[in-house]
Amino acid sequence: MEYPELAERTGRFRFGAPHAVTVGDDGARVAFLRSAGPYDPAAALWVLTVATGAFTRVADGPIDSYAGSADLSVLAWARDGRLFHSGGRASSGAAHVVEPRPDPTGQAIGYTTPDATLRVIGPDGDDQLLAGEPGSGVSWGIAEAEATEFGRTRGWWWSPDGARILAVRSAAAVSLHLLDLHGGWVDVHWDRETYPYLVDVRWTAGNPLITVLRRSQQHGLVLSVDPRTGETQVHAELADARWVEPVPGTPLLLSDGRVLVGGELAHDGFDARCLFADGSLLTPPDLYVRRVVGLLAGTNELIVEATEGEPAEQHVFSVRTALGGGGTKVRRLTTEPGWHRAHLGGDVMVVDDTVRRGSAELPLPSDAHPLPYRPRPIFTRVTDRRLPTGVLYPAGHVTGTRLPVLVDLGAGPGHQQVVADPARWQDRQWWADAGFVVVSVDSRGTPGVAPSYEKVVHRRLADVALTDQIDALHALTGKHPDLDLGRVAVRGTGLGGWLAACAVQRRPDVFRCGVAIDPVTDWSKLSPAYAERYLGRRADNPEIYDHHALAAPGRAPLLISPTGDLSEEREFVIRECA
Numbered sequence: 001m002e003y004p005e006l007a008e009r010t011g012r013f014r015f016g017a018p019h020a021v022t023v024g025d026d027g028a029r030v031a032f033l034r035s036a037g038p039y040d041p042a043a044a045l046w047v048l049t050v051a052t053g054a055f056t057r058v059a060d061g062p063i064d065s066y067a068g069s070a071d072l073s074v075l076a077w078a079r080d081g082r083l084f085h086s087g088g089r090a091s092s093g094a095a096h097v098v099e100p101r102p103d104p105t106g107q108a109i110g111y112t113t114p115d116a117t118l119r120v121i122g123p124d125g126d127d128q129l130l131a132g133e134p135g136s137g138v139s140w141g142i143a144e145a146e147a148t149e150f151g152r153t154r155g156w157w158w159s160p161d162g163a164r165i166l167a168v169r170s171a172a173a174v175s176l177h178l179l180d181l182h183g184g185w186v187d188v189h190w191d192r193e194t195y196p197y198l199v200d201v202r203w204t205a206g207n208p209l210i211t212v213l214r215r216s217q218q219h220g221l222v223l224s225v226d227p228r229t230g231e232t233q234v235h236a237e238l239a240d241a242r243w244v245e246p247v248p249g250t251p252l253l254l255s256d257g258r259v260l261v262g263g264e265l266a267h268d269g270f271d272a273r274c275l276f277a278d279g280s281l282l283t284p285p286d287l288y289v290r291r292v293v294g295l296l297a298g299t300n301e302l303i304v305e306a307t308e309g310e311p312a313e314q315h316v317f318s319v320r321t322a323l324g325g326g327g328t329k330v331r332r333l334t335t336e337p338g339w340h341r342a343h344l345g346g347d348v349m350v351v352d353d354t355v356r357r358g359s360a361e362l363p364l365p366s367d368a369h370p371l372p373y374r375p376r377p378i379f380t381r382v383t384d385r386r387l388p389t390g391v392l393y394p395a396g397h398v399t400g401t402r403l404p405v406l407v408d409l410g411a412g413p414g415h416q417q418v419v420a421d422p423a424r425w426q427d428r429q430w431w432a433d434a435g436f437v438v439v440s441v442d443s444r445g446t447p448g449v450a451p452s453y454e455k456v457v458h459r460r461l462a463d464v465a466l467t468d469q470i471d472a473l474h475a476l477t478g479k480h481p482d483l484d485l486g487r488v489a490v491r492g493t494g495l496g497g498w499l500a501a502c503a504v505q506r507r508p509d510v511f512r513c514g515v516a517i518d519p520v521t522d523w524s525k526l527s528p529a530y531a532e533r534y535l536g537r538r539a540d541n542p543e544i545y546d547h548h549a550l551a552a553p554g555r556a557p558l559l560i561s562p563t564g565d566l567s568e569e570r571e572f573v574i575r576e577c578a
Contacts (some may be wrong), residue, residue, distance in 0.1 A: 002332035006236050007381050015040055016355055016367035020065065024072035025104075027297065027346025030355055030364075031072050033063060037367045045075065046365075048355065050348055058086050067099070070160075076100040076109050083121075085109060103162030108181070110156065110165060112141040118156060118167055120181060129169060130179055144170040149529040150199040150213075157203045164227065166201060166208055174198050176210065178227055183405055184409065186230040190223055197529060199246055202253075209235070209251040209259065217243040217533055222251045222261050235259040236276075242458040243533045245451070247275065248306075249292025254321055260302070262289060264451045271450040275304070275319070283319055287330060288448060290314060294344040295321075298332055298564040303344050308332070312379050312420045312449035316342045316351055327329035339421040375425035375432075377440075379418060388442040388449065389472050391480055392425060394432045404487035404577040406436040407473070407503075407511075412496030413445035413457060413465045434570055436577075443468030457540065461534050462548050464503055469503065470510050485578040491515040493564065501550050501558055508556035513576035517564040523548055 006103075020033040020043075028050055033043040044060030049056070058075060066077040075086040080094035092545065100111040107123045110130070116139030117132025131140040141156035156167040164180045166188075173196060176188040188210070195212035199220065202209045207227060213220040220238035225231075236259060238244045247262025254260055258277040265272040265285055272285035275292070283289055286308060292302040293316070300322040304549035305314055334340040334351060343350040348357045355362045378389040394403070408428055410417040417424075417440040428438045442448065443465045445457035457464045469490075477483050490511045492500040497519030504514035523531045523545050524538050535544050561574045 006452075017367065018046075018364040018366060018470065019043075020114050021343045021350050021364070022066075022068060022072065023343050023345030023348050023350060024068070025345050027348035027357065029072040030343075030345075030348065030350060031058075031066065031075060032364060033061075033066070034365065034367075035061060044575055045077065047072065047075070048362075048364070050355065050357060050362075055365060057307075065099070067101040069102040070104035071106070074102045074106035074109075075085045076102050076153050078111070083109070087261060088153070091529065093528040101156075101158065103158045103163040104160055105116065106278050110141075110158065112155070116140055116142050116170075118165070118179075120165070122181065122185055125234070127461050128181075130160055130165065130181070131169070131177070133200075136226075138169065138171045140169055141165075141167045142170060144168065144174050144198075146174075146197060146527055146529040149527055149533075150197065150246070152198075152200055157201055158209070159203060159208075160205055166203055166225075168198065175296065176201070176225075178225075178230060188230045188232065190221070190232050195221060200251070204253065209253060211238070211246055211251060213238075213244060215528070215532070216537075217529075220244045220246070222259060224259070236261045236279075238263065240264065240451075240455070243454040245273075245447075245454070247273070247289055247292060249294070250275070252292055252294075254302075255295065255300070256321075260292065260321075262292075266451065271452050275302075277321065282321060284330060287317065290448075293342045293349075296344065296349065297346040298402065302341055303333075303349060305340070305342060307448055310337075310379075310420075311416070312390070312418050313337055314339045314341070314419075316340050337420055339419050339424075359415050371422055371426055373426050374424060375428040375429040377418075377425055377428075378480075379420070380476075380479065383468075383471050385444065385453075385468065386449075387444075387472045387475075388418040388446075389476060390425075390440045391476060392428050392432045392438040392440075393481075393482075394435065394437075395429075397481065397482070402482050402484040403435060403437045405473070405483050405485065406431055406438045406488065406573065407469060407488060407490040408438055408440050409469075409490065409492030409496035409499055411494050412492050413443060413461060414447070414495065416442055416446050416448050418442045423578070431570075434574065436489075436573075437480070439473065439483070441472040443472070444480055457535055459534070459536065459544050462499070462506075465499055466502055466506065470507060473510070485510075487512055489513050489515070489573045491517075491569070491573070492519070493517040495520050497560075498550065501560070504556035504558050505553070511556055513557045513559070513573060515559045515561065515569050515573065517561045519550075519560065521550055 018032040025148045030048040045058045078097045083097040118141035143155040178186040197213040200211040208225040222236040223232040248261045252260040275282040288307040291305040302319040316333045318331045489499045497516035500514040501516045503511045
């Protein structure tokens with residue numbers, strides 16, 4: 001099987017499968033994208049009316065993304081720079097429309113333009129410039145480069161009543177402003193010099209909530225913004241001696257007025273990533289919270305995605321938020337082993353590809369072709385550090401036949417590779433069937449285990465991550481004697497490519513060859529928000545940056561590929577490990 005066909009079927013979603021799912025705030029509608037079949041990349045926009053179970057094709061593809069009003073009665077998308085919505089094509093004075101988004105009431109549609117201006121089409125169809133400084137180098141409504149390092153991709157947000165917009169202005173420094181549709185303007189006030197990073201913005205009810213961090217990322221604030229004056233009030237402080245890692249989906253305003261934030265429990269023997277509401281612990285220490293999905297309407301239940309015990313799995317949980325005795329109360333909603341995801345609106349929840357309302361369930365339609373491989377990775381924890389590992393053999397492997405080893409680093413530390421999701425193992429099975437035992441190790445620095453496990457790499461990423469990969473390989477030979485550690489190749493992309501290059505340069509006694517795809521080559525040229533999280537400021541720690549720099553070519557062969565040519569990689573690795 002050629003790799004291009006494999007890649008076509010094993011991306012973030014498979015053609016013909018529902019994806020980009022959104023549930024309306026009232027639970028009446030579910031919107032999603034889906035193409036007509038397994039080989040059709042042109043995704044169309046669909047809506048499910050939950051009460052009747054009827055599916056409606058709103059618009060043909062190709063549609064890459066869309067946004068909706070609060071109840072999804074109005075949907076908007078852009079195609080070839082033109083603006084469309086579910087009532088037909090909307091008028092626009094801009095030559096090119098980017099990320100159109102209806103207001104929660106469905107009366108107006110906002111969007112940005114390639115020249116970094118923010119515009120709004122009102123209920124009467126008038127298209128007005130809300131904010132913009134073309135040609136000045138200043139952008140409005142566009143997420144600044146550093147935002148992506150914190151998982152924030154948006155640069156503007158509607159108020160719940162659709163009367164105002166909260167927008168980022170990016171120039172030499174990032175600022176935040178409240179704009180009404182009639183020309184009014186209020187600046188949001190916080191100490192931007194001390195807290196330059198705007199990590200998160202949420203405006204779902206009440207006042208907007210924002211999260212800001214110091215440049216060192218070791219201290220942050222959750223602030224409530226007064227939309228009349230722009231003044232801010234501290235709701236919570238976030239602190240960590242290494243770096244603060246906010247939980248996606250937080251901060252969140254609970255129905256009783258408390259503010260939910262993510263944090264870490266690191267005392268009395270605990271080492272946990274938890275949720276807190278105004279300082280009160282909501283989740284038990286044995287639950288590693290990955291994302292807050294939202295509040296289930298009509299209940300005091302908070303829906304979260306989390307890991308309980310086995311880091312290779314992600315499940316959906318209900319967490320009690322009501323005040324009272326009895327401590328934390330958590331209920332797991334998914335039962336099958338795997339990597340489960342959820343979307344929520346009103347009293348309706350979509351878990352994986354199934355719509356749930358109470359005890360009723362309805363699957364979303366799918367014409368996706370089955371995945372080409374049925375990989376069976378063997379998961380285990382090795383060494384005294386209990387490193388999560390996955391080992392994948394060629395189909396039909398005969399025990400007793402020793403094989404060369406390919407250590408697949410993926411995107412490297414910070415990106416979990418050992419996950420119970422068959423789609424994530426398709427390309428690794430392709431490599432295995434080429435004659436390798438493929439090994440993946442979630443070394444320290446990877447999320448999913450515990451905060452200390454993730455952050456112990458602070459300022460010593462290269463040493464810790466490389467040591468773990470090598471120690472895991474040696475530990476695996478006890479249960480996997482067919483691993484030929486005299487023939488080990490290593491492969492990675494981005495930060496994983498950097499680590500692959502480090503492996504062959506620093507430990508050619510272990511790694512016979514390496515493949516580095518678009519590797520990080522100079523940490524000082526990366527976004528400071530990314531580089532300083534691991535290494536600190538270069539001005540304060542030049543020796544740390546020097547230690548993490550790639551050296552001159554070592555004794556072991558290294559293939560550096562800008563984009564990744566699988567045929568070239570396979571020939572190289574087979575030749576060097578034969």
